[in-house]
Amino acid sequence: MARVRRRGRVVGAVLAAVLGVSLAGCSSTGGLRAEQERAGRAAGGKAAVNTPRWTFAMVTHSGDGDTFWDIVQNGAQQAAVKDNIKFVYGHDKEAQRQSELVQSYIDQKVDGLIVSLAKPSAMKDVIAKAEKAGIPVITVNSGAEASKAFGALSHIGQDETVAGEAVGEELNKRGRKKALCVLHEQGNVGHEQRCDGAEKTFKGDLQKLYVEGTNMPDVQSSIESKLQSDSSIDAVVTLGAPFAPTAVKAKEQAGSKAEIDTFDLNAQVATGLKDGSLGFAVDQQPYLQGYEAVDLLWLYKYNSDVLGGGKPVLTGPQVITKKDAAALQEYTKRGTR
């Protein structure tokens, strides 16, 4: 009995201490308060049109908790607010379940569908069903070559091969001789296209390195050991923003002189570009992909407008260097770049 009471007192003391520290130790920079102030300054969030409240659904091949798709969603949501749209979102990295999700939105009779075609053959039938049900479809991000054949209105995204070629040219411009392309997801077609595109235009020698993207320490140690084993590597290209800072760490550990460059963008990459630890980034503007998809569906429903003339609408590649970084830092923090 006495022991129980003593334990209660200890717990109480610990709780009080934690509370006290958290109240006394306020930060005058960053944190939630700064974020809320920024959000307050952002758009007021009222619809700018008086069209009926349509429902648009987006179904992507994203895994759980993916930063890239989060930005796509932000773009889509902001366009939805502006266009008086109810926006719903579903995702599954497994092709079969992604097509089931599309089917369940067709069952719900949504007014428009936005689908990413990472696995085109798996989505073919279900997109045909959407057309049969009279639901307009716009494809985003991946599947440019299949989009038109499936009967989608337009495709919005980046051609991965073109983006890779841009990286190869940029590396030439910077006088690099030996580059490493870090693929963080084995079996991803888009990733292969990026590295192959870079290889096509890069005049030097480009090697591929496969790492386990879901395991950051493994990514770091793999890049590290590669840089240690070959000191002539003078450029490392990562295929995702979260992997760029990891590559910087690996480079420091290995004592290598390589420049770190990356596909895609996030707050850390913007900071890295600004302080010079990163060379350049190639962005495909995910916000634009989500925003335009919703907006173009709205335009189609409202005015039968179709953009692109049967060709994909490209949102990238946009090469970003030190001089753009300051403005982008602000935008990455609010989750729109």
Added chain:
Amino acid sequence: MSHTDAPTPVPAGPPAKVTGDERLLHRSLARRLMGRPELGSVVGAAAVFVFFSIVAEPFLRASSLSTVLYASSTIGIMAVPVALLMIGGEFDLSAGVMVVSSALISSMFSYQMTANTWVGVGVSLLVTLAIGAFNGLLLTRTKLPSFIITLGTFFMLTGLNLGFTKLIDGTVSTKSIADMEGFDSAREVFASHLTLGSVDIQITILWWIVLVALATWILLRTRVGNWIFAVGGNADAARAVGVPVTKTKIGLYMGVAFAAWVSGQHLLFSYDAIQSGDGVGNEFLYIIAAAVGGCLMTGGFGSAIGAAVGAFIFGMASKGIVYAQWNPDWYKFFLGAMLLLATLLNAWVRKRAEEKA
């Protein structure tokens, strides 16, 4: 619902007082129901169904229910043999990637040999069964826990899927075989759908029902069924009374392989090209379906019908969240909570059943 008692070891209680035939009969029926492994999951399924009927307006439409049934069947086909395996006291963590392996073998063999797609389908069946037999043989020979053995197979298959696909096709997904001979007839068998009015009934639902019926018959009406319960309950005791433990376990793993082949061919003939990286993580969905359906983790208790109900709960929950237009970020949380609740319910129902017996 079968009218035979699942052969579960029920501790003998004091003999019931004979006070009249009618009451005795009535009580034994109730007890029989209470003793069924799937009772808890049936209650759970009804609860989930009613819940989503209320919160999600499109859930009760015929077209939505067929989508839910299809989603359930893709898990359910695998959950049946996985349930049998769990009753036999073992796990198979390689079941998820084995489905994709089976599809890849079928597709690549047909393409590379320019053979009729049915040849690829046949070769795939043989190879997949061999993988299952390999799991079973390794388990019975080494005496290592099945968790370790099949974890090893899981990693090996994941690597083989990717390695072979890249080696043979040069990319990470297979080439299309839709224009090859036999594709259309194979699609009829593995990936067609019947249209009733405006509703599509996918053929996987039929495969699922057939497999559940077959497994239930094996479990409750055949000698092999008794062997499965016996090796899961106590392998040494079973061996002592002459049950062929090694054969039974290898057979169970080959059963999983057979279902993986069916699921794999469905993937191939409904989507034509196969992504080599898919399938990872699905093995847990099969185990969840079987566990929610009343299969014990320790073996010796469970049913195929329970696993089917478990898969149906999974299908309802995964699609119900979409129909209710909830944020999908919470989906995995619901899945985990549901698993815990269903298993607790099962445990409670069983305890009550044993007290009554």
